[in-house]
Each structure stands twice: as C-alpha cells, then as structure tokens.
Amino acid sequence: MKIALLGYGRMGKEIEKIALQRGHEVVIKYSGEEDYNIKLADVAIDFSIPDVAFTNISNCINNTVPVVSGTTGWLDKYEDIVNLCDEKKGAFIYASNFSLGVNIFFELNKQLAKMMSSLEQYNITMEEIHHTKKLDAPSGTAITLAEGIIENTHKTSWELDKQVSENSIPIKAIRTPEVPGTHTVTYKSEVDSIDIKHTAHNRQGFALGAVVAAEWLANKTGVYTMNDVLNLG
CATH class of the missing domain: 3.30.360.10 (Dihydrodipicolinate Reductase; domain 2)
Structure with missing residues (x-):
C-alpha cells in the first residue's frame, strides 16, 4: 500500500517506521510547505497541525484518497468533512487517539x-x-x-x-x-x-493504530471511527 504522510514530525516518523515494517511504501512526506500530488497515494495519514488539517483532509477526499486523521484542534469543521465525504463518496476516519x-x-x-x-x-x-x-x-x-x-x-x-x-x-x-x-x-x-x-509509554501504540486504521480503510467509502476498525461495538 502506498501511503502519504501528511505531517512528518515525531508522530509522522514513528508512523513511517511502522508502515515500512508492515510492508508498505511511503510515497509522500509532507512537512507543511512543499507541494505534493496526493493521487500518488493509496491512502493518507494526517498527523499535521490544526491550521492545515482541514485542507489536507479535504484535498484527500476531493481526490478520492482514503484518509485517516489523528490531528486534533480542528473539529469545529468536522461536519463539513463528513458532508464532503458523503458528497464525494470518500473514506475518512478521525480519532483523537489511535492506540x-x-x-x-x-x-x-x-x-x-x-x-x-x-x-x-x-x-x-x-x-x-x-x-x-x-x-x-x-x-x-x-x-x-x-x-x-x-x-x-x-x-x-x-x-x-x-x-x-x-x-x-x-x-x-x-x-x-x-x-x-x-x-x-x-x-x-x-x-x-x-x-x-x-x-x-511511547508513541508506537498511536502509530500502529493509525497504520492499522489506514489498512482497514483502504477500498472503503464512508465515515468511520476506531470502534469500527477494532470492532468494539
């Protein structure tokens, strides 16, 4: 699976390690300034900052790339993303914590x-x-x-x-x-x-959960939560 990392700070780098260990390829490492073509990716994982998370997620959905986001602080626009996802038949998971x-x-x-x-x-x-x-x-x-x-x-x-x-x-x-x-x-x-x-104890649990969520979301449409991923009811 080709993964776009939208946010390449400490969490992004931890996610990269887990993704590579699980046999995936990281094709985009976006730190906030450089241009990127989201269509190169099969799925995106957003751990950016509140100011750009909405733009990142919208870009993915508009280009039919499933997106998982663990960025907090932008949820005043969450319903806008849900509506966009419904309109574009996109795929989206938000979790405040993926562990x-x-x-x-x-x-x-x-x-x-x-x-x-x-x-x-x-x-x-x-x-x-x-x-x-x-x-x-x-x-x-x-x-x-x-x-x-x-x-x-x-x-x-x-x-x-x-x-x-x-x-x-x-x-x-x-x-x-x-x-x-x-x-x-x-x-x-x-x-x-x-x-x-x-x-x-460390960030590995968050990173693993984000990658597992991205694996689960691939080839799906709709808005989901970690309860769906982990079948927690």
Missing part, C-alpha cells in the same frame, strides 16, 4: 460513567499530561473521555482548569517534557475515590 489501549479505555470510561450516573455524591474530575510541544489543551483524548461521561451522566459540559461544579467536568491539562500521554478520570466522594488511568 488500541486508549480505545478500550474509552469504552471502559463509558461503562464506568453509566455505573456511577446515579451516585451524585461523587464529583468527577479529569487530568491529562502531555509533552510540552503539544499545541492544544485539553487533548483530543481528554475531550473524547469527557464526551463519553457526558453521554452517560447528568454532566452537560467540560471546562479547562476550572473547579468542580454541578454540571461540568473540570479537566486539568499539564505539559511536561517527553510525556507521550497520560489520562486519568477520577470519581471522588467524602469517603473514597475511584480512578481509571491510561499511560502511554
């Missing part, structure tokens, strides 16, 4: 939220820790976790670096050098606390 472990963590988070939904004595808080080069806060993974809680409890929103409130989930975002990603969800009452936590 297999994180996607299992997402489902665990939803199930715990359902179990805790009637126990109003517990306050819900979240914390995420990432490397200092991460441009957005909170992380897309943290937002996905918060949305999973909101779907299954009385909470209606999340807020960055705020105190506990009745209807919102406070998210604390910490930036520390060389941390791939740690996410913790805490339910705390006066008598005890329940924590669920995912810690990434």
